[in-house]
Amino acid sequence: MNAIAIEKQVNVNLSQERGLLRFITAGSVDDGKSTLIGRLLFDSKGIFADQLDAISRAKHKRTVGDTIDLSLLTDGLEAEREQGITIDVAYRYFATPKRKFIIADTPGHEQYTRNMVTGASTADAVVILVDVSKVKLNDDGSVDLLVQTKRHSTIAHLLKIQHVIVAVNKMDLVNYDQNVYDRIVAEYKKFADQLGLSAVHAVPLSALAGDNVVTATDKMPWYQGPTLIDLLESLSIYDASHDEPFRFPVQLVARHNGHEANDFRGYMGRIEAGKVSKGDQLIVQPSGQSATVKDILTLDGSLESAVVGQSVTILLNEYLDISRGDMLAGADRPANQLKTVKADLCWLSEDALDVRRKYWLKHTTKQVAARVTAVDTLLDINTQQRSPATSLKLNDIATVTLNVQQALAADAYDKIRSTGAFILIDEVTHQTVAAGMIRIEE
Template identity: 85%
Template sequence: MNAAVSEHVLNAVNERGLLRFITAGSVDDGKSTLIGRLLFDSKGIFADQLDAISRAKHKRTVGDTVDLSLLTDGLEAEREQGITIDVAYRYFATPKRKFIIADTPGHEQYTRNMVTGASTADAVIILVDVSKVKLGDDGSVELLTQTKRHSTIAHLLRIEHVIVAVNKMDLVNYDKTVYDRIVAAYQQFAKQLGLADVRAIPLSALAGDNVVSKTDNLSWYEGPTLIELLESLTVYDESHDEPFRYPVQLVARHNGHEANDFRGYMGRIEAGKVHKGDKLLVQPGGQTATVKDILTLDGSLESAAVGQSVTILLDEYLDISRGDMLVQADKPATLLKTVNAEICWLSEEPLDMRRKYWLKHTTKQVAARVTQIDTLLDINTQERRAADSLKLNDIATVSINVQQPLAADAYDAIRSTGSFILIDEVTHQTVAAGMIRIA
């Protein structure tokens, strides 16, 4: 196989391999039922799982119909209340590709769990319940606030593909006019938001229309089914082409009974590649060294790439500890003492700008204080205004002073080194998720 053909095959694997996606939207839009239908119709569940949910005491369907939402809503509280609370991950595969689905909550109170699920997603399915959208006689269409909030979060997290699934079409007798009005309203909002790749699809998760197979009910729709659309999405991992980023998790020493003074730096490669002989820079310290060896449990490697957990040995001893970052010497990260970021406030306790918080960035944790709220985003209008505090689910641009400099990248450039969380130093609860913006 020549080099050109080999590169083509590699790119094809990267573009059509594993797809991580989430379902999002408001409460009772049918997210869990949709995932259950995907798993059921694509033969992605086992017989014992099907038997267990068919006998569940909290089943909400009539007669012998299986409540497919119970495949992901496994917590007792979820089944009692009929809502999703925690993020549930499910794996399934078709002959064309493999999938990891995250079923995320729709309730405003659990938006923080939706952010968790969305942080690693390649695609998002925004469900819109046709029975809840307000259609005015004057042609106006009013989307739900949670639909707008989840779409905004998807945009902030730079999720590549957005699928708008207009669900419960059976409740409006599969009316194409209703579908067209809702899609037009969402596309107008998406344009205002800045979402680029938006695709719409009509379906009924409960009845199975247009999820895995087409039915006569939606004969007017000529596009692909949901599973066909998911199979066709391209997901090319650009992190191999990014500058090398390696947050140190642990400094490994010999056990004290050996003559050699072994010192290795353990961690996971978050971006780029590394080879023996590469010159690396230690940040924030500023020292440079050359890679002497790259070790794994299986032995020594000539090179390693993003996603691999390795131990790196350098040609000289340097003062390196957990939280430091080894980077490509000619393409370092930016050292920040003031972090400008977009954050989503996840705590029921409002932001207190007089207090210190812990900022967790890769393997580094530093004391931090929010010094300024630059703008607060209005979810419905997408306008920004001044604010002096943040409450649950608020999205804002802020300035944060950190006690020690962070070696970071813009979130738009490298997700893993451009994101962070804020932690309450008293309760140790995560209070905010942030995305670093570097001009």
């Protein structure tokens, strides 16, 4: 491997392990998600002076006197500021000496669950806020978590987000009572066990007051754990797709400019899993043709090897019929060829699923006609029980069976997220109506 390739591979690995963390905030309406992000940005010095001045003068400020309304840092739409809710996904970047972060502030209202799914699809971690003032503490010692808390936790599990942080917010409203915190965390972890969430961390905080967000507080001496930012800085997010078989969905076939004698033909795209080197044996899917890697090109020149996350142009020794939507895979471990697809589906459209209709299925760079032939089981968010169904409505989550017009070269979502995910598109309105995760039984 040459020096350029080694440097790029090291940079990719560092980015995956300790460099850049993508995380989202999730929870119910008014749990304090936007305020929490504003507090993170404010206390970590991630706000410019003009931004601070703008939100101080905002007409829809929801704080008293000169107190800054930190939620306005992410609620940028006029409708969001006017109504005091988050509607769209807002992305913000900030950095500490230890790590860089991209935050997605996602809506809490059930109507905008589809926006939460969008933000969660690329996240390494999720911060689920639980508002202590809304949680019902029963006399028998049990706790009733909000439906949206359960819904967002379920989506985090389906999307295989690596880390879940339970931020028990507004502790100042219950006088920083340890008993309230302990009961809520115990109930959430019981629900997480039902889901199968394993990496769950908990922290008590007050986003409005700034307790345990960036700075530790002396108001909760019973809590000796890390602050939220300390927790986020310490999370390990190594991407297992480095170790998976090679996957390269072809985005574009590159030809020479017509003024050169050599017949240049390269296949451009992003490596979604594994690694590739010159001389490697590949298989073209779905055609099944064999190929050998002749060269790997980037803007910086030729590479001996390339790894997941890099965008490259691959040249082959053979002249083959390859076009956008085809998959170049490792010959030793090719992707599954699927004409019938089993998947977990999050329905995102206000128009119900119609099993008599065709939809467009978009998987990596390939788009094919598809039909949902059966809704196998519908998931009850509260009980985690599954039952038969014939259709899906907005925000429903179900296991379904689809038939596709052309075979997909796909993997189980549990194995490789990028080649196990897809969306469904309405062929008339061109709106995204569902997000799916492919499940393949071993």
